[in-house]
Amino acid sequence: MKTSAIIFLFIFLCSFQVNAQTKENSIEENENYMKMAIELAKTAVNEGNYPFGAVVVKNGVVVGKGYNCSHSTNDATAHGEIMAIRDACKNLGTNWLEGCELYTNGEPCPMCFAACFFANIKHIYFGATKEDMTEWGIVDMRPYDLVCQPLEKREIKSEVILREESGKLFEEWGKTNKKK
Numbered sequence: 001m002k003t004s005a006i007i008f009l010f011i012f013l014c015s016f017q018v019n020a021q022t023k024e025n026s027i028e029e030n031e032n033y034m035k036m037a038i039e040l041a042k043t044a045v046n047e048g049n050y051p052f053g054a055v056v057v058k059n060g061v062v063v064g065k066g067y068n069c070s071h072s073t074n075d076a077t078a079h080g081e082i083m084a085i086r087d088a089c090k091n092l093g094t095n096w097l098e099g100c101e102l103y104t105n106g107e108p109c110p111m112c113f114a115a116c117f118f119a120n121i122k123h124i125y126f127g128a129t130k131e132d133m134t135e136w137g138i139v140d141m142r143p144y145d146l147v148c149q150p151l152e153k154r155e156i157k158s159e160v161i162l163r164e165e166s167g168k169l170f171e172e173w174g175k176t177n178k179k180k
């Protein structure tokens with residue numbers, strides 16, 4: 001049986017008990033998950049990538065792991081958190097990671113924070129803060145500010161075209177689909 005199938009089966013079998021009592025992880029458990037993220041970050045470095053790793057945990061079980069592989073896979077979006085979320089979604093067979101926590105050795109960038117939001121992860125643990133990492137020359141803080149800027153002030157030129165035509169699909173979709 002594949003590892004992912006075993007993980008899924010385990011989660012399924014535990015789900016009744018888990019729904020009844022979602023337990024808080026102990027400090028030791030949290031630190032162990034963070035140590036896993038750090039080890040994954042070391043793997044990222046060994047493969048020539050940025051030093052970030054992440055794990056997704058549900059009810060005391062690691063359901064997703066990932067590390068930065070932007071360089072090795074030529075994928076600008078392959079941050080550790082994104083890779084861990086993709087792995088968890090695949091293993092659990094859902095894009096809705098309700099009840100999951102994410103552990104990452106560095107504070108998530110806006111892209112990864114948004115990915116956590118859209119995956120419905122409610123709790124993020126991170127090691128180094130963005131200020132720590134900036135001091136070491138690892139993180140560029142600009143994206144944190146840019147996402148909050150009005151269109152005309154964004155560093156990446158952003159403009160609206162075909163608004164009405166683009167809006168039709170959203171409007172139609174919105175009429176027949178309820179927001180989760």
Ligand SMILES: [Zn+2]
Nearest residue numbers: 079109111112
């Ligand atoms: Zn990121």
